[in-house]
Amino acid sequence: ATFSLGAGAQQAWPDRPISLVVPFAAGGPTDVVARMLAIPMGKALGQPVTVENAVGAGGTIAATKVARAQPNGYTVFLHHMGMSTAPALYKKLQFDPLKDFEYIGQVVDVPMTLLARKDFPASNFQELQAHLKREGNKVSLANAGLGAVSHLCGLLFQSAMGVELTTVPFGGTGPAMNALLGSQVDLLCDQTTQTVPLIKDGRVKVFGVTVPKRLEALPNVPTLDEQGLKGFEVKVWHGLYAPKGTPQPVIEKINAALRTAVQDPMVTQRLKDLSSDVPPMDKITPNGLKTHLEAEIAKWGPVIRKAGVYAD
């Protein structure tokens, strides 16, 4: 007799919890998005979705781990635009974003904010500019490692301001934010999924938002563009992936659960409160994510190579 594992196994999926891998520390912005989606996705799938933080090397440790995981539908991966910058940033990358994953869909688009510790000497953008020119690399700028969006935003910011600051890397902007709140570092560029409540509570200083239009949740915070950094724009996109070879019927079910989750009224309200947007539904598809990732790799590669920033 022959045994057919394939069809039967697929029909039974999922019969145990699904692991949602997050490439940065717990409590940070990617983790916030993952945990927001995990509950409604788990409900839609009939099994819990549990968040697993795999921290290090700007998200590339987690991506390598997922690329090598069993393609059985029990491992999914939430990553942001770091997936598109890693090939240019890391000389010895151990995964290929375009070959080692199945695409499930885009997830959410998140603006960033430029913050300082509450007791930082400068109180507005002009003072910040003067302070950075004067103090230069005595000023520290935290980030979540090479390829983290806090790192990319920091690079753009330093280049736009014509300054070189001292970079302090963490395993995520969750811990970087703790260092900012504890006044151990001076500046941090971070996503609104983490920063809106802290800005509203006055626990950090904010110098601007990284998108060309002011945010509904922070109407009094000017854009960096309107304060003189013309054209400054960073908006963080996210994608949901699975290891290459994960069966297509499973990918379709995870995609359906993702689409349900981003339309859950609690999720949409929370995202709105955090000034984050759900992409159009045609982007929340395997092909929508694939097309976007390809375009982003093509866009970032030359910029990063020109800047000469990379890890050996």
Ligand code: MLT
């Ligand atoms: C995080 O969750 O820690 C962030 O997404 C890190 C970053 O890329 O800045």
